[in-house]
Amino acid sequence: MTASPIHKMAEKTPQGMARTIKGMSDRTIAWIFVAPTIFLLLAVNIFPLIWTIRLSFTNYRVNRPNNDVEWVGLRNYERILNDPDIWNTMQATAHFLLWTIALQVIIGFALAYLINKKFKGNDLWTTIIVFPMMLSPAVVGNFWTFLYQPQIGLFNYVIAFFTGADPASFSMIGDVHLAPWAIIIADTWMWTPFVMLICLAGLRSIPDSIYEAAECDRASKWRQFWTITIPMALPFLMLAVLFRGIENFKMFDLVVQLTGGGPGNTTTLTSIDLKREAFEKWRTGYSSAYAVILFVTVFGLASIYVKALNKVKER
């Protein structure tokens, strides 16, 4: 009889180690395997989180290591929640989130619906559409900065072509009213393909037999769309909203590259503001409280949303 690989491995295990393992329960062996990961998670995620919460109750400033660190209780939280600038930043973030998610879901779903139809060059078009999300946000930011250039930017020329306005008469990233839309357009261009892929997975998971049954019942295409396609793709759509919501809540690189948070504070999203507080103003205790508030907000909203998602899936 030929020895199996497992037998060969068992034979090579030193006798001492083999005896030790023999005496262990399956549970102990499982813990031995899982322990390094748990240790890493504790060191990299949980410990910094607890440390941040602790710092959020102090006046600590990392650039002044020699200063006394005082316990300030809830003062940092109080200041943040009463700071009108932070509420403006929250408002800018909400505006960005709402519009990017709405546009990406609508356009992403429409693209997925089209790509789901069988036609010549389907694969090629899918690859072309997916291309923007393969790029680095820094590259996309730079690229759109040029597109938005009033003197030479293609975007301004396209708008001018349709409206008859002078291309140099408006600046997408220099105007307080247009800059929030400039970052929404760039983010939508980059991340709509991601939403499209999730929606495509949802559409392809719907069995053809359901549509065939509907055809037999003489249901119109419109009715099939609203009573079969949308309800069955809804969990995927909701998943896309969750992913994009979390990602865009912490959006940083693309916006920094495009507008730097300006002009003024019009595109200063919470992540940019937090970075300024923590690593430019070095208000470590204050920015820790800010981070905790954002964490609780995202965690709370995401938990409620996941519960709703599970309910939809159970239907």
Place this chain on the structure above:
Amino acid sequence: MKNTPLTTSAAGAILSSVIAGAAMADSHATDLTLCWAAWDPANALVELSKDFEAQSGHTMNFEFVPWTSFADRMLNELNSGGQLCDLMIGDSQWIGGGAENGHYVKLNDFFDANGIDMGDFIPATVTGYAEWPKNTPNYYALPAFGDVVGWTYRKDWFARPELQAEFKKTYGYDLGVPASLEQLTDIAQFFQGRDIDGTKVYGAAIYTERGSEGITMGVTNWLYNHGFQYENPDKPYDLAGFVNSAEAAAGLEAYKELYDTGTPPGSSNWYMGENIDAYRSGQVAMQMNFAFIWPGVEADETVGGGKSGYFPNPAGPAGQFAQLGGQGISVVAYSEKQDAALEYIQWFAQPAVQARWWELGGYSALSAVVEDPGFASSQPYAQTFLDSMAIVKDFWAEPAYADLLIPMQERIHNYVVAGEGTAQEALDGLVRDWTEVFEDEGKL
């Protein structure tokens, strides 16, 4: 390059410094790292430092960081006691923090022992780059690179008879180098949106950047000249009425007027690089920028070779001042190679090396170089550099420099670019922010 008396003397002096420097070379060759911003003068310094390597036997490494992240990167390095840099060419405003936080080695004894006299350097650069506290003989750096905000303009456009005639008709005086900030704004407005050789051009590229120090380095050229002062001259850290005087607010309003009416659309976050690009590509008639760019402008195929002229920041109602730039070179206190780093400073301070520094495109701060009879005519911008260095003023150089800069950037940018509130409100807010910083520092 023309063989001027300056170049002849430099060549002779270089030869003698090579001979003298041979004595410096010994067996303890060291790898030194010099940290500075990534810009044209840094490339010139690499070239210059080859002589030091040949003479001393040490190897020079360079850590150059783009301007927009230079302060963040290097101040973090110093604050964390890092040993990356043995030599630091830090910004002028870092000198207070460098001295008080123990980042820089105090150089007085070294200067005395090696015959380096601060009296040999341009006084403004000694005060701006080397001393802390200001106006006291405590030196933490050797003036390394003199720099100041000035103006570049399209001399070829200004000289066109049809434009001169139209300008005179509109404004009642000749189109030329502006004698005041008001005239500069007139000229910018005159060129704004004008068609020149089939291209739409704009008035001026000015500093508006928010992320690092850009708009502060720009707006101060208006504020100083309108009467802004950092503090009560008789009572340190007394800000109210000096920072936010009615005259200072008028200066800020004038800067905003120039931004609104005489700058290219989309120039809402521009600093050195963007201004250079706009000028070189023929978008603007004038650009505000530090003097370090002038050699590059002169050498540029499109705008160099006589097409450009240079002038110091024009006067305002309260006088004529310009924002100081430039840096001193310091030995980092955390370096384990301080002896070799000091050797570099000793070498760099030599008149011959300083003359060569100017020839390579570095703005020497040594009086012997700039007072050489051939200096003013050695380059088309040399006289403007001298005139500008005579009228400099600098931002706070306090240890809390970064904390003071951030609110200024925010308040000024939000008013000038985003149009939030009034000039008076912006400066009143700045007084509150700065007062809070000085209270935290225990200075109030």
